[in-house]
Amino acid sequence: MVSPAVARRDAPLSDPSRWVFNRLAGAYGSRPPYPAALVERLAALAGGPGARALDAGAGTGHLALPLAARGLAVTAVEPARAMLEVLEARARAEGLALTARHAAAEETGLPGRSFGLAVLADAAQWVDPPRAGAELARVLAPGGRLAFVVPAFADTPFMRALRARIEAANPKARPHPPPVDAIAAAAGVRLEGRETFRDDVRLAPDALDAVLRSLSYVGPALGPAALDALLADARALAAAHGGAAWARELTLAWTAPRR
Numbered sequence: 001m002v003s004p005a006v007a008r009r010d011a012p013l014s015d016p017s018r019w020v021f022n023r024l025a026g027a028y029g030s031r032p033p034y035p036a037a038l039v040e041r042l043a044a045l046a047g048g049p050g051a052r053a054l055d056a057g058a059g060t061g062h063l064a065l066p067l068a069a070r071g072l073a074v075t076a077v078e079p080a081r082a083m084l085e086v087l088e089a090r091a092r093a094e095g096l097a098l099t100a101r102h103a104a105a106e107e108t109g110l111p112g113r114s115f116g117l118a119v120l121a122d123a124a125q126w127v128d129p130p131r132a133g134a135e136l137a138r139v140l141a142p143g144g145r146l147a148f149v150v151p152a153f154a155d156t157p158f159m160r161a162l163r164a165r166i167e168a169a170n171p172k173a174r175p176h177p178p179p180v181d182a183i184a185a186a187a188g189v190r191l192e193g194r195e196t197f198r199d200d201v202r203l204a205p206d207a208l209d210a211v212l213r214s215l216s217y218v219g220p221a222l223g224p225a226a227l228d229a230l231l232a233d234a235r236a237l238a239a240a241h242g243g244a245a246w247a248r249e250l251t252l253a254w255t256a257p258r259r
Helices: 036-046 064-067 081-094 129-139 159-171 181-185 205-214 224-240
Strands: 052-056 073-078 099-101 115-121 142-151 191-203 244-257
Touching: 036 052, 036 064, 036 115, 036 142, 036 191, 036 244, 052 064, 052 129, 064 073, 064 081, 064 115, 064 224, 073 081, 073 181, 115 129, 129 142, 129 181, 142 181, 159 244, 181 191, 181 244, 191 205, 205 224, 205 244, 224 244
Parallel strands: 052 073, 052 115, 073 099, 115 142
Antiparallel strands: 142 244, 191 244
């Protein structure tokens, strides 16, 4: 049985039960990090060390923390309180300075014209495009850029088989392109460039379970029996393909500088 939709649009920050990602905060730590080359590219788009960068929908810090480690002044905005608490704990443990803010991309409450980069990393599909675009445009400084990171399963035998099994368990898991163009249009900026980064990580069986549980269309979307069956089948698929080679293609899109 598939649980109700997990969309977060219009869910009030004061109601944590409406934010499914509060339930995923622990599982998110199992996700592989973003490739270093992708982080470096974003840091350069922001303007390098000392530049101000906004990570909107920062989750547990997969992007905010490595950007801060590269010397950027990072503000991490996240509407799921439990996610934000994990992010803050990780920053303290790693000795990194950043600003964490409990807010949504549609209404950050941050000063206008403040950031050289605003990025939605694996988050564009969760926001309201007109409102988020307008808000991100408001906080971008002149010359600032808006960027998007869109991950997808790579086209490998294991990942194709795994995607088919996930879609059989949850037909709503079939991916739809996130509204990148609509958000950029609402922000009044045009997309200028795209670059794709490949990421391959071999996962042990327990790690594969954890990563799958962290996916919104798997962990919180399936009932216990369906989830257990999917995890067992995923392990079997990994064994049949010589191991769980978790392969992703991450598309980075960025806009022309804001005038």
